[in-house]
Amino acid sequence: MKSPSSATPREGPLLEVEDFYVRFDTDRGRVHAVNGVSLSLDQGETLGIVGESGSGKTVLSRAVMGLVGDGGRNHVTGTVRFDGREISSLSPRDLRKYWGTEMAMVFQDPMTSLNPVKRVGAQFTEALRYHLDLSRREATERAVDLLRSVGIPEPQRAVGRYPHEFSGGMRQRVTIGIALACNPRLLFGDEPTTALDVTVQAQILDLLKVQQVERDMALILVTHDLAVVRGRSDRIAVMYAGKVVETAPTATLFAHTRMPYTEALINALPRLTGPTHVRLRAIPGRPPDMMNPPDGCPFSPRCPYAQERCLVEVPPLMPSEDPEHQFACWYPVGTPEWTEARDRNTHRGETAAGTQIVKEMV
Amino acid sequence: MRNVARQVRHLLIVLFIVTVGTFLLLDFLPGDPAAALLGETAQPEQIEAVRDELGLDEPILTRYAKWIGGVVQGDFGRSFRTNQPVLDNLANRVPVSLELMFLAQVFALALAIPLGIYTAYRPGRPFDQITMTLGFGLIAVAPFILALLLILLFAGWLDLLPATGFVRWSDGPLGNLRSLILPTLTLGLSQVAIIYHQLLRSDTIATLQADHVLMAKSKGLPTWHILVRHALRPSSFSLVTLTGVNVGRLIGGSVIVEVIFGIPGIGQMLVQSIYNRDFIVLQGALLFTASAYVIVNMLVDLMYAFLDPRVQHG
Numbered sequence: 005m006k007s008p009s010s011a012t013p014r015e016g017p018l019l020e021v022e023d024f025y026v027r028f029d030t031d032r033g034r035v036h037a038v039n040g041v042s043l044s045l046d047q048g049e050t051l052g053i054v055g056e057s058g059s060g061k062t063v064l065s066r067a068v069m070g071l072v073g074d075g076g077r078n079h080v081t082g083t084v085r086f087d088g089r090e091i092s093s094l095s096p097r098d099l100r101k102y103w104g105t106e107m108a109m110v111f112q113d114p115m116t117s118l119n120p121v122k123r124v125g126a127q128f129t130e131a132l133r134y135h136l137d138l139s140r141r142e143a144t145e146r147a148v149d150l151l152r153s154v155g156i157p158e159p160q161r162a163v164g165r166y167p168h169e170f171s172g173g174m175r176q177r178v179t180i181g182i183a184l185a186c187n188p189r190l191l192f193g194d195e196p197t198t199a200l201d202v203t204v205q206a207q208i209l210d211l212l213k214v215q216q217v218e219r220d221m222a223l224i225l226v227t228h229d230l231a232v233v234r235g236r237s238d239r240i241a242v243m244y245a246g247k248v249v250e251t252a253p254t255a256t257l258f259a260h261t262r263m264p265y266t267e268a269l270i271n272a273l274p275r276l277t278g279p280t281h282v283r284l285r286a287i288p289g290r291p292p293d294m295m296n297p298p299d300g301c302p303f304s305p306r307c308p309y310a311q312e313r314c315l316v317e318v319p320p321l322m323p324s325e326d327p328e329h330q331f332a333c334w335y336p337v338g339t340p341e342w343t344e345a346r347d348r349n350t351h352r353g354e355t356a357a358g359t360q361i362v363k364e365m366v
Numbered sequence: 367m368r369n370v371a372r373q374v375r376h377l378l379i380v381l382f383i384v385t386v387g388t389f390l391l392l393d394f395l396p397g398d399p400a401a402a403l404l405g406e407t408a409q410p411e412q413i414e415a416v417r418d419e420l421g422l423d424e425p426i427l428t429r430y431a432k433w434i435g436g437v438v439q440g441d442f443g444r445s446f447r448t449n450q451p452v453l454d455n456l457a458n459r460v461p462v463s464l465e466l467m468f469l470a471q472v473f474a475l476a477l478a479i480p481l482g483i484y485t486a487y488r489p490g491r492p493f494d495q496i497t498m499t500l501g502f503g504l505i506a507v508a509p510f511i512l513a514l515l516l517i518l519l520f521a522g523w524l525d526l527l528p529a530t531g532f533v534r535w536s537d538g539p540l541g542n543l544r545s546l547i548l549p550t551l552t553l554g555l556s557q558v559a560i561i562y563h564q565l566l567r568s569d570t571i572a573t574l575q576a577d578h579v580l581m582a583k584s585k586g587l588p589t590w591h592i593l594v595r596h597a598l599r600p601s602s603f604s605l606v607t608l609t610g611v612n613v614g615r616l617i618g619g620s621v622i623v624e625v626i627f628g629i630p631g632i633g634q635m636l637v638q639s640i641y642n643r644d645f646i647v648l649q650g651a652l653l654f655t656a657s658a659y660v661i662v663n664m665l666v667d668l669m670y671a672f673l674d675p676r677v678q679h680g
Contacts, residue, residue, distance in 0.1 A: 103586030131585040
């Protein structure tokens with residue numbers, strides 16, 4: 005089967021997501037998982053999507069790819085354009101032609117994302133044979149090459165093994181190899197290193213980087229860990245309660261953090277420099293209940309700078325003086341308004357939402 | 367290999383318990399085989415003579431030892447009534463029950479697997495609800511009622527198939543299959559197809575939630591490929607287990623279906639030998655059914671390793 009879009013590169017972004025919403029009807033009510041997200045990504049670019057568990061980042065990536073589709077109890081609205089073509093309106097049958105060949109995904113837990121009862125080789129060759137119409141032998145040769153390129157030792161023997169015969173890190177290498185099998189132009193990594201040992205995480209991230217550069221492939225790296233994307237992404241979008249609350253080129257985001265949530269995430273990172281045995285600055289409270297999202301800014305109940313306005317009015321995602329840097333906050337960190345808000349909350353000992361101010365928070 | 371030895375030891379223990387148990391049970395049953403053999407007009411001294419001839423007055427341990435000694439040497443004894451060797455009787459009847467079992471299982475699986483996978487893929491849709499309602503209806507109807515309904519429909523009104531009776535394969539394959547259609551439908555529909563379908567459906571629904579199915583989907587594979595090549599095998603553990611149980615059970619004949627349709631299998635042999643107090647025949651039949659059951663379940667254990675390479679024996 006031929007890939008649906010032509011091979012000649014075109015101008016403009018590879019992926020454009022506009023005004024994207026995902027809602028699920030459950031027995032307990034409607035869950036607002038993704039609330040109006042817009043993104044764009046160029047060929048070969050890396051976008052990090054960062055947020056806590058429950059921020060909607062996994063649902064967003066699955067729904068953009070179309071793995072979570074509209075229909076039944078799922079409500080997906082908004083447009084997704086891939087290489088200029090609107091794919092959000094395609095039928096499941098047509099959309100499937102993009103999966104594997106144009107867009108692919110690496111999942112979080114390699115212990116569960118490989119079929120336990122199929123040999124590793126077969127899990128490579130089924131997609132190769134279906135999409136590229138290869139013979140069994142050609143497909144197996146290709147699988148061996150791919151396994152070698154993702155760093156699996158003795159690839160000829162590995163194709164005949166079952167997933168449980170590999171370690172976690174090796175299995176994630178296998179799933180990356182499978183995702184790359186049909187040369188996708190966009191790879192989603194959905195927390196690809198979260199389930200792995202810390203020592204293996206860096207190897208897997210480096211492997212993704214190498215493969216990305218080699219193939220000029222775009223990469224969306226979804227993670228809860230800012231440290232994972234810090235050195236490995238061109239841009240970062242911080243998600244909270246199903247919304248993008250701040251997005252900027254990676255260096256800008258760290259240097260000129262505007263959104264208090266982003267600041268809190270950065271502060272929560274353990275530091276290598278500085279005194280040891282310092283308490284980690286955890287973010288107080290919990291992410292909002294996505295069944296009943298709060299009025300106003302969703303972060304306001306946990307935000308140390310929250311004012312009355314934050315509780316009633318939702319801040320839109322606005323560009324700053326730098327059009328690449330957008331954030332959704334009425335009192336952006338580092339501005340005079342913010343200084344005023346911080347001082348007022350410190351003075352009264354609590355935020356407008358009633359959260360106690362503790363010294364470490366501000 | 368050590369595992370096989372353990373399985374064989376297990377088999378022998380089960381068979382010992384089964385044979386001793388049935389021997390004791392039959393001894394406690396009211397009714398004298400000799401009296402049953404001679405009929406109501408028999409004189410006491412005639413009965414005594416027959417009891418003596420059959421060795422029924424000997425102590426139970428002696429009788430058991432004699433019988434099991436014969437079995438070990440391949441002699442299952444002779445029928446009290448017909449004097450026919452029990453082994454010949456078994457050899458005549460086992461293929462009949464086997465054929466019925468095989469046809470019923472094939473029919474049930476051929477029906478249950480596509481239905482189970484499809485309804486798991488689209489649960490809650492009208493088709494799923496209709497099949498589920500029909501299925502529970504069929505479970506609720508006793509097999510003998512289903513058999514009578516089928517006879518009424520196909521033999522009575524439509525006049526397509528024989529109501530009862532059995533044609534041997536050697537007397538014509540077509541007639542043989544025709545005579546087994548209704549028994550196969552009864553067994554397959556009532557005991558097997560519906561439970562298989564429900565079991566596979568619920569296991570497949572669980573498998574379809576698994577990450578590896580989402581990953582297979584993300585490779586852009588067609589739906590049928592995901593269902594059949596990815597979801598079916600990990601979902602079929604319960605199905606294989608239950609199929610094993612049913613095969614083991616049905617090798618030993620299906621009493622109700624064989625009696626209703628007049629099929630000369632093991633089930634019929636069991637019933638007749640009980641009516642006739644022909645205990646030596648009953649012993650032989652029970653020994654066979656118990657062995658079949660245990661052996662089939664041993665084979666099912668081996669099947670797990672094929673279904674899931676992570677299952678290691680030992």
